[in-house]
Amino acid sequence: MxxxxxxxxxxxxxxxxxxxxxxxxxxxxxxxxxxxxxxxxxxxxxxxxxxxxxxxxxxxxxxxxxxxxxxxxxxxxxxxxxxxxxxxxxxxxxxxxxxxxxxxxxxxxxxxxxxxxxxxxxxxxxxxxxLKRIGPDILNEVDLEKFLELLGRRERSRLKALLLDQGFAAGMGNIYTDECLYRCSIHPRRQAGTLSRSEAEDLYAAIQEVLADGIEYGGTTFRDYRNASGAIGSFQSKLAVYGRKGEKCRCGTPIEKTKEAGRGTYYCPNCQK
Ligand SMILES: [Zn+2]
Known part of the structure; x- marks a missing residue:
């Protein structure tokens, strides 16, 4: 998708x-x-x-x-x-x-x-x-201050579900959500209200980085995605956790797959707290 x-x-x-x-x-x-x-x-x-x-x-x-x-x-x-x-x-x-x-x-x-x-x-x-139920664009319309404010309104939400919620902020999907939570070492089931200020800042930075990287590589193609000239993306080769169940994380622990917010969710049980 x-x-x-x-x-x-x-x-x-x-x-x-x-x-x-x-x-x-x-x-x-x-x-x-x-x-x-x-x-x-x-x-x-x-x-x-x-x-x-x-x-x-x-x-x-x-x-x-x-x-x-x-x-x-x-x-x-x-x-x-x-x-x-x-x-x-x-x-x-x-x-x-x-x-x-x-x-x-x-x-x-x-x-x-x-x-x-x-x-x-x-x-x-x-x-x-x-766009009546669509929140601000996570890349272009949400700076750090706005992100912290949005998180503050959804303290009880689990992060995986929250980042997928297009009403919270628009743009993230299953692949980039797993990748950004891995990059900032935060567990997908954490509730927004449990994040320290520095964890929330790390999460914001990870979101912006992973999206920028995805764009730089022309997106991710697992099966269907093609760009406007019919070519595939290449970010799939850069994914650290998504689709990599059982492969070893940089820490040596196998990547696990679970279900969060109804979606297949990949994470490292050792690195992500
Ligand atoms: Zn790990």
């Missing part, structure tokens, strides 16, 4: 490729992919709009147009790719094609079909209808 680094990788690629382009009429291969407005109205309203800016909030791509905002959430297996000649590089799971007036196109494909697209009129509709 794409997390912040994967979505940011796609955003950076597409920002350079599609800003200034104008949409022609979309092709909805699977109309139920469009969450808002109704599919027909989505097509009518998107046609003729120009892309001005390519943003992101957590795992949502937020594409600012001249008369609205197009939002894409990839969920489990969604992929938004760019094609210079307009042809999709794979047609099997193609759900929505978004051609531009110059013959190029964006294609949304999704094997599991959980991803969604929205077209809203303005920031207010974006906040109330699409």
């Amino acid at each position: 794409p997390e912040l680094p994967e979505v940011e990788t796609i955003r950076r690629e597409l920002e350079a490729l599609v800003c200034g382009k104008t949409f022609t009429e979309p092709v909805l291969h699977m109309p139920s992919t469009i969450k808002r407005p109704a599919a027909e109205e989505f097509s009518t309203r998107l046609t003729g709009q120009r892309i001005e800016r390519f943003d992101r909030r957590g795992k949502y791509l937020v594409i600012n147009l001249d008369r609205g905002i197009l939002v894409v959430h990839l969920r489990m297996t969604g992929n938004l790719s760019y094609s210079a000649n307009g042809l999709p590089y794979e047609e099997r799971f193609l759900r929505v094609s978004l051609p531009f007036s110059d013959g190029s196109a964006l294609h949304y494909s999704d094997m599991r079909r959980f991803g969604r697209l929205w077209l809203v009129e303005d920031e207010e509709e974006l906040e109330t209808e699409v």
Whole structure:
């Protein structure tokens, strides 16, 4: 499932490729992919709009147009790719094609079909209808002070569940949460309120570092994730605990896998306190 680094990788690629382009009429291969407005109205309203800016909030791509905002959430297996000649590089799971007036196109494909697209009129509709339960972006909108304040409001929450909670802060998923808790040697079941000031600072630093590293390596590809040009990420080779059950930690203890917040969770029982 794409997390912040994967979505940011796609955003950076597409920002350079599609800003200034104008949409022609979309092709909805699977109309139920469009969450808002109704599919027909989505097509009518998107046609003729120009892309001005390519943003992101957590795992949502937020594409600012001249008369609205197009939002894409990839969920489990969604992929938004760019094609210079307009042809999709794979047609099997193609759900929505978004051609531009110059013959190029964006294609949304999704094997599991959980991803969604929205077209809203303005920031207010974006906040109330699409991002209403989504917290600030953990990379761009949460500094250390804000992070400590957010932690203070959720003292009883266990850290694994808290970091996965997109309402707390947006962007972290299962892989990067396990990696950052390992980096700062904090146990995934710890409650936020039990962290000392220096542990909370270490956790904040670990989150920022692991996300920056993930972006630097173009994201993590286990199975499905592809960037906007169809290439895989390479951060999977840098993972210290995720997917490494039974392998030895740097301390010599085998990495364990347990279940936290309903998700497979990897950690070192010796290093993480
Ligand atoms: Zn260890």
